[in-house]
Amino acid sequence: MKLSVRSWLVVASFAVSVVLGVVLARGGAAPAASRRAQRPLIGLSLDTLKEERWQHDRDAFVARAKEDGADILVQAANSDDTRQMQDVQALISRRVGALIIAPHNGAAMARAVALAHDAGIPVISYDRLITGAPVDLYVAFDAVLVGEQQARGLMALLKDKPGTIRLVRIQGAKTDHNSFLVKEGQDKVLAPFVKSGRVKVLLEDWADDWKPENAKKIMNAALTRFGHGLDAVLAANDGTAGGAIQALSEEGLAGKVAVAGQDAELVACQRIAAGTQTLTIYKPVAQEADAAVDAALRMMGGRAVVVRDSIGTGKDAVPAIMLQPIAVTSANLLTTVVKDGYHSYDDVYRGLPAAERPPRP
Secondary structure (H helix, E strand, C coil): CCCCCCEEECCCCCCHHHCCCEEEECCCCCHHHHHCCCCCEEEEEECCCCCHHHHHHHHHHHHHHHHCCCEEEEEECCCCHHHHHHHHHHHHHCCCCEEEEECCCCCCCHHHHHHHHHCCCCEEEECCCCCCCCCCEEEEECHHHHHHHHHHHHHHHCCCCCCCEEEEEEECCCCCHHHHHHHHHHHHHHHHHHHHCCEEEEEEEECHHHCHHHHHHHHHHHHHHHCCCCCEEEECCHHHHHHHHHHHHHCCCECCEEEECCCCCHHHHHHHHHCCCCEEEECCHHHHHHHHHHHHHHHHCCCCEEECEEEECCCCEEEEEEECCEEECCCCCHHHHHCCCCCCHHHHCCCCCHHHCCCCC
């Protein structure tokens, strides 16, 4: 029997599009009830563990679940939709009490949500939105704000450059809804600069599967077409930024062209310290994982999850917990990623001679 996995308690209005103080709770008797005397079991389906960023997420999930006396089963699909569906089915068969999915393809995972709901299991869409399905909760850093911070930070760093800023834009995978949200945020900031002629977008393209080698191909195409006549690269994440920087390095342009990414990967922070990357967006993923685990355990225990945001999935609006990212440049590397212990001082500045490193905090 399909169970109701979401109930809403709203003080005045039931309009989901303007959710304020929504209370989300898992309704009805759940299969997890028979396991309440045991340790709670959460299923986590990740798109990939090939990227450093997702390894941080996995570790944060495991640590938080252990701290809360829960177990977590982690599966990684290596960016394969068929495998991710199989992973989800395997987690459902293990009778997890809640399912957290970071999808490779947000649309393809709509079926996974239906299967989980048929089994009475609530689904949390993590970091990337599952579209076309009534997920029970979306937990993520605000992707639109990420794009805004990227573009705003890049424009601030180039404010003294005379004339037109010649820009190349490398977007993420089209299968990832976040790519469109990041682009939306970038567009909000860039639109008036483009309209006034202050910015000219020379080339814009999408990097399939977020792969650095695909970003490098886009960057090579821009260099072939426009030569060295460009000023900045707005890349969807640090992996695609790395691909662009590799192409720039081969032309002797690394450090001469401003490059923005996101995720605060170690190699990106090292590039920022060395001057070949200009900006990244830091998302303290422990906060994100903590919020997802806490929500999962509340749902499994029949307790309310209080949220204040919502997001459209293309079919409906769902409650959301949206966290705030942080723009990082060489000016605040020490007070963000290093201070938080996300990366160590020695790792970030490993490639610099001691005399060129900032004072150790």
